[in-house]
Amino acid sequence: HGASGIALLLIRRYATTGDTALLDLAAGALRRDLERCRAGDDGALLVVEGKRLMPYVGSGSAGIAAVIDAYLAHRPDPDLEAAGRALLPAALSAFYVQPGLLRGSAGLLLHLAATPLCDPADRRRAIDRHTDLLGSHALPYGGGLAFPGEQLMRLSMDLATGTAGALLALGAASGRPTGLPFLPAAPAAHPAATAAPQTGPSRGRGNTTVQ
Structure with a gap:
């Protein structure tokens, strides 16, 4: 979503081409996207959406943080790493209204299971808390369990809003290598990943521009 979605596309393209101009972009x-963020009452860096501050993967702090993690897998950047750490508290709260992957606690659970920027003790506590929170949303259905979707209006089997997304997040929390398309649990670095940001003209494969 937003500029971070564009950044993720560029990062994945870099992984196949090695064109460092893509990482610059x-x-x-x-x-x-970070310019759109502001600090919440607890100091967490959150995305501003109208009058709300959003922590989520689909359109919030955790989504930007996940793409920062993907970027840092290819190139160190102290400023972006600091921003990723500042975004992290948004995923550590005790309560989120919805269980969904893109706009709820499942997505935050998935991010916490994958990010290398979280203190291990804080990660464990938050994963346990979010797992319990997801459990509180689970409802009996068809001899098993299902999760409510957007706005908790009805049961959803979707990846984005409901049961499939909750299962994906719980799998990641249990230590399985689980991720989303374009956001694998452990993104592989390109052989040229140690390259520093270029200060001169790009030597990549042709010119790359973003409007």
């Missing part, structure tokens, strides 16, 4: 896109 990805960093710029991430910084544009």
Whole structure:
């Protein structure tokens, strides 16, 4: 979603081409999204959406943080790493209204299971808390369990809003290598990943621009 979605596309393209100009553009896109953030009452860096501050994967802090993690797998950047750590508290709260993957606690659970920027003790506590929170949303259905979707109006089997997303997150929390398309649990670095940001003209494969 937003500039971070563009950044993720550029990062994945870099992984197949090695064109470092793509990482330069990805960093710029991430910084544009970070400019939309502001600190909440607890100091967490949150995305501003109208009058609300959003922590979620689909359109919030955790989504930007996940793409920062993907970027840092290819190139160190102290400023973006610091931003990723500042975004992290948004995923550590005790309560979220919805269980969904893109706009609920399942997505935050998935991010916490994958990010290398979280203190291990904080990660364990938050994963346990979010797992319990997901459990509180589970409802009997067809001899098993299912989860309510957007706005908790009805049961959903969707990846984005309901049961499939909750199962994906719980799998990640249990230690299984689980991720989303374009956001694998442990993104592989390109052989040229140690390259520092270029200060001169790009030597990548042709010119790359983003409007």
